[in-house]
Amino acid sequence: MSALRGPHQCLAAGSSVAEMIFRFLQSRCQAAGGNLSAADLESARSQFLNSFPNAFNFFDTINQRCMEASASAAPALLGQEALLGTLLLACSQKAARSAFDLQVVRFGDVWLNQCFGGIAQYIRQNICPTADERLFKVYGRVAMKLGAKLAIADILKEDATRAVLRECLTPLVAADAQDALGAPLSDVVSLHIATVRGIPKPDISKVTEQQMRSFLAKLPPQVLLALSGSGSTPSIVG
Secondary structure, three states: OOOOOOOHHHHHHHHHHHHHHHHHHHHHHHHHOOOOOHHHHHHHHHHHHHOHHHHHHHHHHHHHHHHHHOOOOOOOOOOOOOHHHHHHHHHHHHHHHHHOHHHHHHHOHHHHHHHHHHHHHHHHHHOOOOHHHHHHHHHHHHHHHHHHHOOHHHHHOOHHHHHHHHHHHHHHHOOOHHHHHHHHHHHHHHHHHHHHHOOOOOOOOOOOHHHHHHHHHHHHHHHHHHHHOOOOOOOOOO
8 A cells, every 4th residue: 555645546446447337338238239339438438537637636535535534644745735846845855855954853844845835836826837737647647557556756757747847947946046036935935834834923944045045056956866867766754
């Protein structure tokens, strides 16, 4: 069983059930001499299964209900609101742990997920508003193949994933990123952290502009390695 919480298990289960239904229909149509040919059913099966990656919201909702029913405390690293941040963290974890060491030591990996939730929010608003939709489709395709065995590295291996992440991260690894994005990015991230942690005033869990500038300075070589396919993908600890 995968340690990752997310709708990939629901997608895989739905795919398996659909395959069983269409195999049953094929056998029944052949036995009864029905009007639907094997080619007709295969076309319907293919169209139906190909629609699954576009139904991310549906499977994510099912997963959330299952997690609530089972009282699971596992972090939703691949949920609808978390997928982009999780993949960004996988590409830049070393730089983040170094630049934000004060918060990571005090608050742990949960804080890192919250921090990258803020970075993802900035990217949605200012760099790549279509990132979520495009990544959901890739995730859906991989989930249907791997199900509970899916790992973050499997999503990052996909060319389509790398293309989206390059688009998202290019401004963050530009030569002028520290000066151009240090302040606005730290503001958005701190606001996101404050919101999810319920903090109404300045707090050590928020990030400073200097910390963000340090993160942006350390980021380029790690992103290059992570998206080149020549290095291993860091694990994400929930």
